[in-house]
Amino acid sequence: MTESGGTFSHRPVLLDEVLGLTGRDGERFWVDCTLGGAGHAMAILERAGDQARLLGLDRDDSAIAAATARLEAVAGDRAIVVRSRFSQVDEVVQERQYGRLVRGRYRVDGLIADIGVSSEQIDRAERGFSYGRPGPLDMRMGSEGETARELIERLSVNDLATLLWRYGEVPRAVRVAAAMKEALAAGEAETTTELARAIEKAVGSGAKRSHNPATLPFQALRIAVNDELGELERLLDQLPELLDMGGVGILITFHSLEDRMVKQRFAELTQGPVLPRGLPITGGRRANFELAERGAGATEREKGENSRARSARIRAIRRIAWEA
Ligand SMILES: C[S@@+](CC[C@H](N)C(=O)[O-])C[C@H]1O[C@@H](n2cnc3c(N)ncnc32)[C@H](O)[C@@H]1O
Incomplete structure (x- = not known):
């Protein structure tokens, strides 16, 4: 159906x-x-x-x-x-x-x-869940609480890395966390696609990879943003x-x-x-x-x-x- x-x-x-x-x-x-x-x-x-x-x-x-x-x-x-x-x-x-x-x-x-x-949430780029199409770094299912952008900005590299590992088992989590924060601070991660590119740059594109390197970090952020x-x-x-x-x-x-x-x-x-x-x-x-x-x-x-x-x-x- x-x-x-x-x-x-x-x-x-x-x-x-x-x-x-x-x-x-x-x-x-x-x-x-x-x-x-x-x-x-x-x-x-x-x-x-x-x-x-x-x-x-x-x-x-x-x-x-x-x-x-x-x-x-x-x-x-x-x-x-x-x-x-x-x-x-x-x-x-x-x-x-x-x-x-x-x-x-x-x-x-x-x-x-x-x-x-x-x-519906994934497919609407403006909700910010998708790294495939540019949207704001939001990821909230409801309208209250902290956005993904605010979360990344608030956490230290170490705390962000812990979150990425705990909720996404993200490989090289410290490197990915640092890249996210740096890209945001430099104004190079204004959208989901830009953040995904910064992650890819940090870990390499890896020709043999079965999924996009942003998949697990995005999953981890989403889980945290929505508790x-x-x-x-x-x-x-x-x-x-x-x-x-x-x-x-x-x-x-x-x-x-x-x-x-x-x-x-x-x-x-x-x-x-x-x-x-x-x-x-x-x-x-x-x-x-x-x-x-x-x-x-x-x-x-x-x-x-x-x-x-x-x-x-x-x-x-x-x-x-x-x-x-
Ligand atoms: C997978 S969809 C459900 C689809 C639905 N079963 C259907 O057949 O159309 C999940 C929905 O749960 C909502 N949701 C996720 N976490 C929630 C929570 N903690 N409280 C209330 N709604 C939540 C999301 O906003 C989303 O609309």
Whole structure:
């Protein structure tokens, strides 16, 4: 399915896998933490039927505008759209009393987060995510916070190098960090393409390289500018208590740092309580959640049709008990 209504263009990844995790029947409450072009959201609503509802979040104004128009047309007041970071999803759900009141809090049947940038964000040069076409050194998904340019200017070479290594495993990170800062100070990195050229100059163009030398530095900057790992961590903290019995939490990630975080947290949630060593085990050690999806990637066919799907992984948990 390709979503291209209005001017917003983004094709949802792993859609069959997502729909395979959604139920069909009755009144169901869904949360989409990353609406984007509402591709997943609309497919979930369509699949779940007339009684299903969806609360959708995004931090990006253009995604909010596109998703609102699309969801209004197909779901009317069954869909609510809120501009918010997903690290605040629990606050949004409880404040709006969205879902079912169970055990003292509002809970839902499904939550999905398809984390990362949308094709729309990457493709619009003025957002500053792309090193292929000239744009400002911005990279913010929302409108608040520090831009990539401000971040590079504020950090020392060493701190910038640490960031590049931590979020991008950028080879020769100190050299790249120094080149970035020097180019910026000399007025030679006013745009994304100029910054990319400065990086290439610092590390050499390398005929055998499989990707542009700016790929990993740009990824690292984007993760830092948007606090992507902090956002994910806080979402994972809130997810378990948002799920009603049978409720499913679906996470789609695009690089190994995020996937590792999701994998570890889901393993903890599905392994049951850790008892002190030597304690006699009476009556089993049941976890509150089971793994519903263990990290599948896209099929070769989907990867061929949509290059964004190449690195996507899907993991999911389902609530199966209340108290372990
Ligand atoms: C990959 S796109 C989602 C595409 C969507 N699933 C679809 O099918 O159209 C990711 C979206 O998540 C949003 N996003 C990323 N991090 C976010 C965060 N921490 N809070 C809220 N939205 C976020 C981005 O602005 C972007 O619109």
